[in-house]
Amino acid sequence: MGHSYRGRRALESVDTALPVGVTALLGPNGAGKSTLLGVLSGMLTPQRGRVELNGLDPVRDRRRYRESLGFLPQRFTAPGHLSVAEFVTVSAWWRRVPRAERKEAVRWALEATGLGERARSRVGQLSGGMVRRVGIAQALVNAPPVLLLDEPTVGLDPRQRNALRGVITELGRERTVLLSTHLTEDVAAVADRVVVLDEGRVSTESTLADLTGKADPTASDLDEVYERLLGVGQPA
Ligand SMILES: Nc1ncnc2c1ncn2[C@@H]1O[C@H](COP(=O)(O)OP(=O)(O)OP(=O)(O)O)[C@@H](O)[C@H]1O
Numbered sequence: 001m002g003h004s005y006r007g008r009r010a011l012e013s014v015d016t017a018l019p020v021g022v023t024a025l026l027g028p029n030g031a032g033k034s035t036l037l038g039v040l041s042g043m044l045t046p047q048r049g050r051v052e053l054n055g056l057d058p059v060r061d062r063r064r065y066r067e068s069l070g071f072l073p074q075r076f077t078a079p080g081h082l083s084v085a086e087f088v089t090v091s092a093w094w095r096r097v098p099r100a101e102r103k104e105a106v107r108w109a110l111e112a113t114g115l116g117e118r119a120r121s122r123v124g125q126l127s128g129g130m131v132r133r134v135g136i137a138q139a140l141v142n143a144p145p146v147l148l149l150d151e152p153t154v155g156l157d158p159r160q161r162n163a164l165r166g167v168i169t170e171l172g173r174e175r176t177v178l179l180s181t182h183l184t185e186d187v188a189a190v191a192d193r194v195v196v197l198d199e200g201r202v203s204t205e206s207t208l209a210d211l212t213g214k215a216d217p218t219a220s221d222l223d224e225v226y227e228r229l230l231g232v233g234q235p236a
Pocket residue numbers: 005006009010027028029030031032033034035036
């Protein structure tokens with residue numbers, strides 16, 4: 001599938017299937033990562049080709065499509081007057097978490113993102129990193145089979161980044177997680193597979209082990225491979 005903004009091609013032709021597990025989406029600035037995640041989330045409609053998620057079409061099956069995924073957009077915002085718990089509860093309602101399960105779902109999502117203590121804080125009074133965590137909590141709240149996370153670790157402090165990596169690894173055991181990142185540390189810590197986008201095309205699609213020739217590659221192993229693949233040095 002492909003996508004253009006006012007005639008300018010941002011995604012050329014991407015044809016990929018996403019298995020269960022964590023796939024990291026890598027690529028230089030402007031490669032089309034956010035556009036791809038936007039199209040997969042159903043927020044952007046591809047001008048060419050189609051998207052399907054477990055047999056669901058984002059337009060034809062709008063409601064069920066939305067319920068089967070969680071999406072953290074690159075520029076996540078939330079109404080400042082709501083408390084963290086209120087906002088995540090509204091997200092749970094929107095994604096049709098049954099009323100009887102909503103409280104527990106919100107508790108779990110806030111716990112997973114380290115927001116348990118901030119449940120009553122107003123979103124408008126939180127720091128940038130905290131708002132990012134709220135964005136991750138709303139993506140997780142219905143424990144969807146597919147999670148799309150656009151740069152989830154940006155703005156998080158090191159402790160939270162590590163905690164979130166643990167949560168993502170856990171979620172990836174049974175779900176499909178696609179996350180974009182510029183940090184090879186994120187990739188080494190959580191990913192099973194890597195998709196590299198370059199100028200709107202998939203230039204590489206591989207397991208981490210095949211890509212690096214190592215069973216348990218480190219971030220610097222990945223930096224080396226990345227440099228070789230794109231000839232651009234480290235991810236921007
Ligand atoms: N709303 C928009 N209107 C016009 N052009 C856009 C828009 N959003 C993105 N683009 C263009 O589409 C291309 C792909 O952008 P995209 O944000 O998908 O890349 P990215 O890989 O996520 O980049 P980054 O790593 O910087 O976040 C870029 O050339 C960008 O300038």
